[in-house]
Amino acid sequence: MSNRLIPAQAASRKYLFDAFFSGLAGTEAAHEIAFKLGKLSQTINIERGSMAPLDPDKDALVYVGNGATKLIASALSGREQIVAFHFAGDLVSIPAGAWHSYALCALADTDALAFPADEFLEIVGSEPIFLCALLHQSLTALHRCRDKAVGLGRKNAQERLASFLVGMADRIGSTKTGECVLDLPMSRRDIGDSLGLTIETISRQFSELRLAGLVQTTGRSRVLLCDLPALAQRAGHI
Amino acid sequence: MSNRLIPAQAASRKYLFDAFFSGLAGTEAAHEIAFKLGKLSQTINIERGSMAPLDPDKDALVYVGNGATKLIASALSGREQIVAFHFAGDLVSIPAGAWHSYALCALADTDALAFPADEFLEIVGSEPIFLCALLHQSLTALHRCRDKAVGLGRKNAQERLASFLVGMADRIGSTKTGECVLDLPMSRRDIGDSLGLTIETISRQFSELRLAGLVQTTGRSRVLLCDLPALAQRAGHI
């Protein structure tokens, strides 16, 4: 049983769809489903900083082939909260008509496949292998979102930043022996919007972590996490 | 395709399992699966205020047959965040070995069925109808959790409480023509732990909403929401 979708290596429609689909093949019915999904899918190339062009009236599923995205929720009076980051191989569920309005925005140039959620589920609804993959993706997203909620509800600025860094290390860092090099594709503002803090507070907390010898920064995006266990400790992780 | 599990009417093991299963029946393979799941399931009766006795080392799935529960996440230094509330008919996914430790606690006497998640998925992995139901439950939970994250990250105390009340009205209130009567099974402390606020702040915000004529309270648990649209407006909903 395959639970993990794999990232795409190139931007062309064929590669993108193949990458998406190759994580799922294996059954006899797969060919027909591939055909239907192929027709249903919309290839989107989102350039850094712009929004995925999604129908705001229908729930969407988006497969992120490569690049990186943020999922932004907007409440009244223009306040924005980044609800999740997604990287190559992730599948994002974007609800329409919720309390807040959601938009998917690229942090780097991104190639993706978009599907209307209900039709996707219609097609895939009889194929366990797809459903399993979807289920795992959504459970992973749910568990991440809960951990995020703990941070937003009960942690101070430093714990939130530490938690964010540990989480990113896990997803996009190159770790070895307690150290980790991270190239963050998001700005300080994005980090703030994700952690419920301001850009100034993020900056101050970076300074403190630097002073404590837990991280080093190079330029705007490169971060060296010197001591992951200590950072996880500061993050309030169990 | 059935996406919704139904609540149990009585506490006995048979009724509980039947209620759980009747939301899912329909295929030929159902009988065998029912048998396997029956063997796998553990009936638990959790009394008000106590924790579900779950193996802390294995991911769990819990079907809440009746009653009400809170899912609590604990970070270091004993801080607790309520990550979700669940009512009759809900299926809860509880991860082990995450950043925070999770526990399911009953708000009222509750009857539930507990399953080890991996074995459950093993059994159910080939049956689309179960997977669909699971998928829908987890997507609903994910979308709720995201909306909660927006509140925790970007809303002030009053907006959070308004949002909470509107959400509860949706799930357990009896609504008619813009008004709604709610009997909250959770204490002010629970509300605070869910909204990332203190009990005092909750109390003050209730007072303000009362003063604004948006709610009336009777005793500790009864709340009358006088004007749902206005409340949703205060909640910052789009």
Added chain:
DNA sequence: TGGCCTTATTGATTTGAGTCAAAGACTGGT
């Protein structure tokens, strides 16, 4: 019904993060 214990409300004070403001450092384009 009365008494006791728990939970909720209200008030005074403190504090951590937000806001406003200014200076410094990257990055991309020419």
Added chain:
DNA sequence: ACCAGTCTTTGACTCAAATCAATAAGGCCA
């Protein structure tokens, strides 16, 4: 290599919610 514009850092001050403290109300049991 330089310049312009954007992003980041740091500092001074403000404010919303936390904390501390005391009173009031609600619910449960004898």
